[in-house]
Amino acid sequence: MSETPPAAHRVTTPFGERLRAATARRGPLCVGVDPHAGLLREWGLGEDVAALERFCGTVTEALADQVAVVKPQSAFFERFGSRGVAVLERTVADFREAGALVLLDVKRGDIGSTMGAYAEAYLDPGSPLFCDAVTLSPYLGYEALRPALDLAVASGSGVFVLARTSNPESGALQRARRADGRGVAADVLARLAGDNAATAAGSPFGSFGAVVGATLAGVPGGVGGDGADGALTHADLDIGGPLLLPGLGAQGARPEDLPALLGPALPAALPSVSRDVLRHGPDRGALRAATDRWSGELAAVIG
Numbered sequence: 001m002s003e004t005p006p007a008a009h010r011v012t013t014p015f016g017e018r019l020r021a022a023t024a025r026r027g028p029l030c031v032g033v034d035p036h037a038g039l040l041r042e043w044g045l046g047e048d049v050a051a052l053e054r055f056c057g058t059v060t061e062a063l064a065d066q067v068a069v070v071k072p073q074s075a076f077f078e079r080f081g082s083r084g085v086a087v088l089e090r091t092v093a094d095f096r097e098a099g100a101l102v103l104l105d106v107k108r109g110d111i112g113s114t115m116g117a118y119a120e121a122y123l124d125p126g127s128p129l130f131c132d133a134v135t136l137s138p139y140l141g142y143e144a145l146r147p148a149l150d151l152a153v154a155s156g157s158g159v160f161v162l163a164r165t166s167n168p169e170s171g172a173l174q175r176a177r178r179a180d181g182r183g184v185a186a187d188v189l190a191r192l193a194g195d196n197a198a199t200a201a202g203s204p205f206g207s208f209g210a211v212v213g214a215t216l217a218g219v220p221g222g223v224g225g226d227g228a229d230g231a232l233t234h235a236d237l238d239i240g241g242p243l244l245l246p247g248l249g250a251q252g253a254r255p256e257d258l259p260a261l262l263g264p265a266l267p268a269a270l271p272s273v274s275r276d277v278l279r280h281g282p283d284r285g286a287l288r289a290a291t292d293r294w295s296g297e298l299a300a301v302i303g
């Protein structure tokens, strides 16, 4: 990787602190940038790289100076091959330049040596795809993520590790119990809490976050119960870092679900909405208005 990162990529303040400052300034919402084929059609665009570029340009112009965090979904760019990835690189750079934090939803997780290469791709400030944070999957083993966790600390970036995801199929694996009786997702959260405690010295909010589905409030075996059957308790969510909450809007969760979902961990919430904002495009004013509505409703609940 390059030895002298471009000035725009150099970061000195840890991600957790930058996230706190950004949400204090711009509100608690993360907007997902998911250029679904269906959305491209609804926006009157084609289904090619030029359409992808138009879509992302519009979302950037509309929202980059408004939202605290954007979360491009890598899959919707990768499906167009290298030219799609080039659009992703530009989109990441444009959002960052306008002051939005970029969390790339790419869900990487691999054996340690390969993980090192993924870490360099997204968390090395010299990389063309350097982001403020990425999503990671711990299901090849939490410790396999160590190269990314170490590089995140060194580069002032963050990670969000899948714990209990929003999809209906997630429970069978993520609620499974380990030999010591602890649920798999609860174990991921406990490890994140340990890593935040070890690395966030002097900072009230760590840079290692978790992904927890907003869809899981009040769901049997979901989140907020007593921990039976591998479900998560509110105490499990106390990781000393942010909780990324996908599942609002199109997947059915609502802002008013969040207090029951998170309990005392509510202030750590980073709720994320993709389709339910993007369906208001391509009109920039309508995209901004939808973002304002979501942001206001979430701020009223999270405080």
Ligand SMILES: O=c1ccn([C@@H]2O[C@H](COP(=O)(O)O)[C@@H](O)[C@H]2O)c(=O)[nH]1
Residues within 6 Å of the ligand: 032, 034, 073, 105, 164, 165, 166, 167, 211, 212, 213, 246, 247, 248, 249, 250, 251, 272, 273, 274, 275, 276
């Ligand atoms: O548990 C998870 C983890 C990630 N996602 C991602 O978030 C968005 C959700 O999009 P919506 O349109 O707001 O439903 C999408 O990119 C998913 O891959 C998730 O939904 N659940």
